[in-house]
Amino acid sequence: MQKDIRRLSFILLFAPFALWILLLIILPHMGMVILSLREKVAPRVYEFSFANYIDFMQEPIYWNTLLRTGSMSLLVTALALLIGFPIAYYIAKIAGKRSKGALFLLCLIPLWVSDLIRAFGWILLLRETGVVSSTLQWSGLASEPVEFLYNDATVVMGLVYTVILFMIVPLVSTMDGMDDAMIEAGYNLGGNGPTVLRRIIIPYAMPGIVSGCIVVFMLTAGSYLTPILLGGKNSSWFTEQIYEQFISRYNWESGAAFGFLLLFFTSFVVWLGLKLSGQTLSSTVAKS
Incomplete structure (x- = not known):
């Protein structure tokens, strides 16, 4: 009887999560896969084809934009790690109990x-008539x-400012469990x-x-508003190409293919990063 009650409790607790995964992730992605493998040959007439993926490979501007988005996302991830690691170490190992809450609050403000x-806030600061430009003119610089x-x-x-919290939180949660005696032993042994x-x-x-880098990289590569608003016409972000296919050209088949190409590319980068670092998802994201 108790076993049946535990099983029923597990099913009732897990059912909302399973429905969320099924309805909002699995089914939409299956629909996008089917959509990306259709080629329009006549009005309302479609055939199964890989033409959308072939068109991507044959157009240099598309895969160049994807590679550029990946490289810029890696740069943002590296900067977020360099800036976030000292902050996370201070919160986890140096700050007092009361200070930790205040520092976390400051990180949560964005x-x-x-x-x-947030993007319009940067625009107000950095445009020609913004605060920074006006201050430089007033000071004579x-x-x-x-x-x-x-x-x-x-x-x-702008992207580093947006995603740095997602780097700090897993770092703090990991380093908070480190015994201070380990650091003291390192110094005592001559380090x-x-x-x-x-x-x-x-x-x-x-x-x-690794956990923070994965989250930050995926969020950055999939960002749309910040690159478009802060980069303007000079911005070359792959999410803009996806938006253009869906909204501007009404080409949902190519838009779906581009979306999956971005997913495959970012997943490959994450897999490669895990291999190079010797980590696994179970020991990083799941643990954090």
Whole structure:
């Protein structure tokens, strides 16, 4: 009787999650796969074909944009790790109990508003008539308005600001479980700061590092608003190509194919990163 009750409880608890996975992830992706393998040969007449994927490979601007999106996403991930690691270490190992809550709150502030509002905030700061340009002119460092928008540096900065929390949280959760005696032992055995960092702290924090890098990379590669608004016409992000196929050209078949190509590409990068780091999903994302 108790076994049946536990089984029923498990089913009732797991059912909402299973329905969410089935209805919002599996079924839509299956529909997108079918859509991407259709070729329009006449009005409302479609045939099974790989033409959408072949068109992608034959058009250099498409796969160049995908590769550029991947490289920029890796850059954002690396910068988020370099900036987020010291912050996470301070929160986990140095800050007091009361300070941890306040620091986490500061990290959460960017998530209180939408991506659109955050992007427009950067625009107000960095446009020709914005705060930064006006300050430079007032201080005499610039003789005329300076445009900081619509370049790769601004896009990278905006993306790092958007995703850095997703790097900090897994790092804090991982390093918070590290015994301080391990660090003390490293110093007692003659190690200096860089040596302790390289031989003790980083290996221990590696699951959190890989977990944070995976989340940040996937979020960055799939971002749309920030690259478009901060990069303007100079932006070359693959999500813009997907949007153009769906909305501008009404070519849902190519849009679905492009979406899956982005998914396959980012998944391959994540798989390659796991292989190079010697980690697995079960020891990184699942553990974090």
